[in-house]
Amino acid sequence: MDDLLIRGGHVIDGTGAPGFDADVSIGAGRIVAVERRSARTARRVIDARGLVVTPGLIDIHTHSDFTLPLNPRAESKIRQGVTLEVVGNCGFSLAPALPDRVGMLREYLAASAPSLPFGESSFTDYVRSFPPTSVNVILQVGHNTLRLMTAGMENRPLTSAEQAAMEALLAEALAAGAWGLSSGLFTAPGCYADSAEILALARVLRRHGAAYSSHIRDEADHVSDAVREAIAVAEVTGVHVQIAHLKLSGVDNWGGARRLLGEVAAARARGLAVDCDAYPYDTATNPLRNLLPRWVVEDGIPAMLERLGRAGTRTRIRADIARHGLTNFGRIPSWDVVRVAISPQQPRDAGRTLGEIARRRRVDPLDAVCDFLLADRGATRILITSMSEQDVHEITATPWVTVGSDANALATSGVTSQGKPHPRSYGTHARLLGAFVRVLGLLSLPAAVHKTTGASAAALGLGDRGMLREGSWADVAVFDPARISDLATYDDPHQYAVGVSTVIVNGEVVVDGGDHTGALHGRVLRRPPAPQVVDRRQLL
Template sequence: MSRDLLLTGGLVVDGTGAEPRRADVLVRNGRVAAVGAVVADVDKRDVTGRVVCPGFVDIHTHSDLTLLSDPRALSKVHQGVTTEVVGNCGLGAAPPGPDPGGLRGAVSYLDLDPAVTWPWHDLDGYLGAVERARPGVNVAALVGHLPLHAAVCGLSDRPASTVDLDRMTGLLRDALDAGAVGLSTGLVYAPLPYVREEELVALARVTASTGKLFAWHLRNYDDGLVESAAQAVRVARETGCRTQISHLQAVGPRNWGGVRRVLDLVDAANAEGCDIGVDVYPYLHGNAPLAQLLPAWAQAGGQAVWMPLLRDPVVRNRVRAEWTDRESRWDEITVGWTARAAPDPEIGRSVAELAAERGTTGGEVVLDILAELGMGVMMTAGGRSEVDLLAALAHPASVVASDGLALDPDGVTGAGLPHPRSYGTFPRYLSRYGDDDLADAVRRCTSAPAARVGLDDRGVLRAGARADVVVFDPATFTDTATFTAPHRFAAGIDLVLVNGVSTVDGGRHTGARAGTVERRF
């Protein structure tokens, strides 16, 4: 239950970018009642020496199914996240379409708990399931392009016909009408690599007609980064759709500097009247299914089709021929999680280490793993530049987002060595990159991302706004999760309120689950 509370003596950073100031914050009936010099006959908590700011709004997450496994969202709320936006990278669990098993395999990145069932038939049903689970954080959803496309065209390499596009855009309209905050695509996740630009334009036009956001996991983040970003910009110009370029990065030393070129494209388009933003997480390693390394042609038909083909010497030779530049870079790829029973000795090992141990090549190791596990293996991948990261973090159009999942370190979703961003993104950013301008840094974690997805009453401390509040000690607030020990909560957080309800207090979870499902119509 929400209780009235007066936070006194803290340094208020209100999320708008305004200068920090000493002020009291009154929480009443789940909302911020006042910010300033407040006199009220309610419970008081002295937070002198602490920063009081809005809860962090994570607009790029993959918690679609982990929130149904453990609704407490422990790894997120313990770092101050109070709102999660799911359905990113084109992935999602709705609509399941005619082959829910095939879709579940295609989006297995999200699917860490086999006990979670899929009883819904559309996005409205999925959001209802989340509501019934009583999440510990607020949840909003983008519509995943992959479920839309798969429901109409299946998982094979088949372009959408005019009739297919009519069906697909109809499904999209239904999902947006059910309260989704936008659309996302992920043009590396099969079958989306086969999608033509006319399909992206058709979906963008529907999204633009609602004023909602279109988030892009680009087609390529290495050699084709700039060209891939240019496609997103081109569709934004043609349709007028508000656009978000997800987790902007340039992979591989020969592509370093590409982030600056993408930001120049964004600046030019925005100067012409477009509305294009970017998001970024403050790490030099990424995380994705190992199958993302496969060429698009090798993923046609879904994993039930392509897994056996990876044992064919002809197919293997063709894949390896496209991986010639990777043989010197397999040390950048580490196995982070597999669907095998624990303990799995491959977890935490780089592909280069495994290849040396077996007396073979990295390409052979990866093909063997994928032939056995398909989408059931995750990798951590390096090869990124801090100069690029700093450029993205500093850009006026950028916000911070984790690209992580809500995980339970002691439960089924706490297996393996996931990317530490699921536990540490926001404290890492604020403690390592936000010192020079704390007000702007907090804005990039709160009101700015909330505005991107139309959550106007989240991410700001002002009278009338929802009382999502974080209180932290600036002297000790930091991430503690690492790549070798990722399941560690952030340090330095005293209090997290979700809709006015104490959810983390003194570093401990209270058991509260006070989140709401955020629908925007």
């Protein structure tokens, strides 16, 4: 007798093929059969008539390592059908944290992980102590974190000893099971690394059969150059490269989606192991300080705060922004497209734009920005509407572009319910399967499911997740295709998606009848110690 039988649903198996009516049998954590009108018996039968049954969704780019220790139930994600989150992205990871650098890491990540306690930890200890969660988790080690541990926030090339130390820390993380390395070349200290530094680390990845994901060096005026830099890592070293949240920021770059996608498509056509992901929103989120010229944060947060108090610094910032736009985001119409998401010291301003705040205070908008950063000691987090809806639609509608929320797992109550964060924490996957399929008609439902299941599994090199087939791990989502929707908005972001009735993780029911059972059946998926060879053509 099997453990579970999902009977009468319309199966969309994650391969991109059209759906079909079938029963799905689950036993010992695995899918044991996908059959039309199955005669198998099970301890529990789930009635899926009128519903769609898919593989559990894969959120391939997230920052839930900042919240899962505080919110292990991962409500905002699993209620959308997400069963696997890839964390440690954009060059940010909570480990390794060396004894004399813990304070620096805590200060550096304050705008991203304001409530999370920090302590000394090797990556081995970090993996070992990662808490039980409702979702499966893939951990990456961050390049920015490694650089903090070796050279701090200094804007200079590494010494040979520092480079060797960084490579040793990376090797230790990979040996502990880290899936790979992520970079955040858009901001300090990652932006201080040249291509040679990244290639040296990529060769370590190659020896371990690990992967590389990158928040590329620029997503605005120099985005094509930045994409080519990421592609070169795959070309030179042979490692798999994931380009994170592909976008075109800044009004000067709007309308360029087809050309940008063509750069990535050409690399893939040459046989390079390159993938990319995107989220279905025209608004990004970041620490407010990252919008300023990169020299502002040289030598760390205390040095930045001292600079921001000087009138001469503000004059120089204003001139740099007038010439080049915002760092990584380009030119924006005004500061009215930048709103406060989380402010530790000024929580009443969450949801207000910096243009509005400047008018209320009767100051220049840049002075309001600098004053806000000073009050929050650099820990302000913002939302910025910097993309065109047309580009977002074109990128999201591309079948081979995978889906990453770039967001944390949150909840509508408790410590992770603070502020007004990006609604993508609650809505990315429901928005894709709902509005982008049912309302906008940009994708068929099988194509949309494939992007966030089979295609994502292939990009990660996972041969036993992301598809409903015999022998695969039983990560399963059941939802109403006519109802699945995101409800979260920028003004009211803490709202769960609707339409998902059942979510199964490793064969255990975690969402039952739309309610979270409290079960924590997720696992940390460790990178295999030997290189894993997956035939991507067979998976797709």
